[in-house]
Amino acid sequence: MKAHAVRVALFAAVSVATLGLAFAQDPAPATPAPAAAGPGALSDELPVPDAPSITGTAWLVMDHATGQVLAGENVDERVEPASITKVMTSYVIAAEMAAGKISADDDVMMTVNAWRTGGAGTDGSYSGFEVNKTAKLIEMEKGMTVQSGNDAAIALAEHIAGSEEAFASLMNAYAARLGMKDTNFQNATGLSAPEHYSTARDLAKLGSAMARDFPEHYAYNAIKEYTVGPITQRNRNVLLWRDQSVDGIKTGHHSGAGYCLMASAKRGDQRLVSVVMGSTSEAQRATDSQALLNWGFRFYETHQLYAAEEVVATQKVWKGQANEISLGVAEPLLVSMQRGKYSKLQPSMDVPRTLVAPLEKGQAVGKVRVMLDGKLVAEAPLVALEAVPEAGFFKRLWHELLMWWQSL
Incomplete structure (x- = not known):
């Protein structure tokens, strides 16, 4: 009975960890704050007219x-x-x-x-x-x-x-x-x-x-x-x-x-x-x-979508002294766009499903992309905003077990 209880507890722990991982692997980036519509903002229904006709080669x-x-x-x-x-x-x-x-x-x-x-x-x-x-x-x-x-x-x-x-x-x-x-x-x-x-x-x-x-x-x-x-x-x-x-x-x-x-x-x-x-x-x-x-x-x-070293998202880290890491951009991420379209920006992230320590500060771990009307308007590398050193032996071993279980 005791052995059965241990197995149930282990299964529950792994299930919780795996469930947490499922939510952590595809974090949505922080959505840029809405911009106030100025007096020159366009209605979403109005197309931008073509640029003026220019005389020149x-x-x-x-x-x-x-x-x-x-x-x-x-x-x-x-x-x-x-x-x-x-x-x-x-x-x-x-x-x-x-x-x-x-x-x-x-x-x-x-x-x-x-x-x-x-x-x-x-x-x-x-x-x-x-x-x-x-x-x-x-x-x-x-x-x-x-x-x-x-x-x-x-x-x-x-x-x-x-x-x-x-x-x-x-x-x-x-x-x-x-x-x-x-x-x-x-x-x-x-x-x-x-x-x-x-x-x-x-x-x-x-x-x-x-x-x-x-x-x-x-x-x-x-x-x-x-x-x-x-x-x-x-x-x-x-x-x-x-x-x-x-x-x-x-x-x-x-x-x-x-x-x-x-x-x-x-x-x-x-x-x-x-x-x-x-x-x-x-x-x-x-x-x-x-x-x-x-x-x-x-x-x-x-617009500046994200400031340098602003936290864009957090991601779970395996085998590290910390269990998660903050991700951001090393340089300000800017975008030029049609007026009145700011609210339609769609940010997304492309990151590995598994991040394993050690991770260095500034290390590139993926990309953040910003789409508008189905077109890419800006992208930048996602970098680690802090270092995550490798954990001790027993935590690494435990995480190895959890990673194996999650891969089944």
């Missing part, structure tokens, strides 16, 4: 926080970036300065080569720094950024890397770090060259990275005019005068590239980046860029 509008392309055409087609190239030149300058390799107070020589290749005697834009004289690096950078000075870009490249060719190698190395997979730079100016190309998607990544990584240098793009000696030149980005939310970023033009504009604007907490390549005129590139930004802000919004 390639174009897009992208959400800065998520990197999601909201609309675009020929976004991965090779194009000549023209003077938008100088955003990459600025990025390299900012990165090298942050690394302590150069200083804003460096004296930069306007060499004969820089003056002849990119100065007033050429057909391109120039800054006006005097040949064979120096200027502070910060002044030269602003002359390049605001006035789109080819001469300043070349002089800065020579100062930083010894030659423009060597500087282009740096540009390509930084571009690779930023995930610009379809880009190759041959110069610091954007003047036409056989293997100097990029794409609308890559250029949007670059503009977004400039705003994110080096906001001080990015801010130079919002300067409306800049004076070098007796010459005062206006920023060619006319959206700076038309739209107070626009704070960058760069125009470009030559015969092979057409008229180009990478623009960026911030309204509230949301930033968008637009890229228009191969447009037909200065006026058209500005009109199209403004239309894309207005459309993106009107019909899309960005």
Whole structure:
């Protein structure tokens, strides 16, 4: 009778443990808190209209926080970036300065080569720094950024890397770090060259990275005019005068590239980046860029679904000193979506049915996915938010028995 009672008790214990496991193996992630519907929220019944019709060879509008392309055409087609190239030149300058390799107070020589290749005697834009004289690096950078000075870009490249060719190698190395997979730079100016190309998607990544990584240098793009000696030149980005939310970023033009504009604007907490390549005129590139930004802000919004290290779900752990573990995301999980659709988000988890200690903090153990209308809109690795060391011998043995029983 006693043996029978022991068997019944053991069976009951295993059944309870197994039942608990059944509930623990497929935990639902914490549902993001509902967002308050603002005055611009759309009715669920209203579809988002198509993006504006754009004149150009390639174009897009992208959400800065998520990197999601909201609309675009020929976004991965090779194009000549023209003077938008100088955003990459600025990025390299900012990165090298942050690394302590150069200083804003460096004296930069306007060499004969820089003056002849990119100065007033050429057909391109120039800054006006005097040949064979120096200027502070910060002044030269602003002359390049605001006035789109080819001469300043070349002089800065020579100062930083010894030659423009060597500087282009740096540009390509930084571009690779930023995930610009379809880009190759041959110069610091954007003047036409056989293997100097990029794409609308890559250029949007670059503009977004400039705003994110080096906001001080990015801010130079919002300067409306800049004076070098007796010459005062206006920023060619006319959206700076038309739209107070626009704070960058760069125009470009030559015969092979057409008229180009990478623009960026911030309204509230949301930033968008637009890229228009191969447009037909200065006026058209500005009109199209403004239309894309207005459309993106009107019909899309960005939400943080889960904060970094926020508990998304808990999961049972076998053979560990703790019996469960908290799971979350290492980085904030953001999503760009149509306005008025937040309440329809459907989060789900993909985790192993069995988690066995030891588990390290930060260890990836699955994924959290967020669906909207049957489409994946965001996903991120699920990581352990704390470590779970291995349990002692007897607990491990007991859990081994329970795991065996559960597998029958």
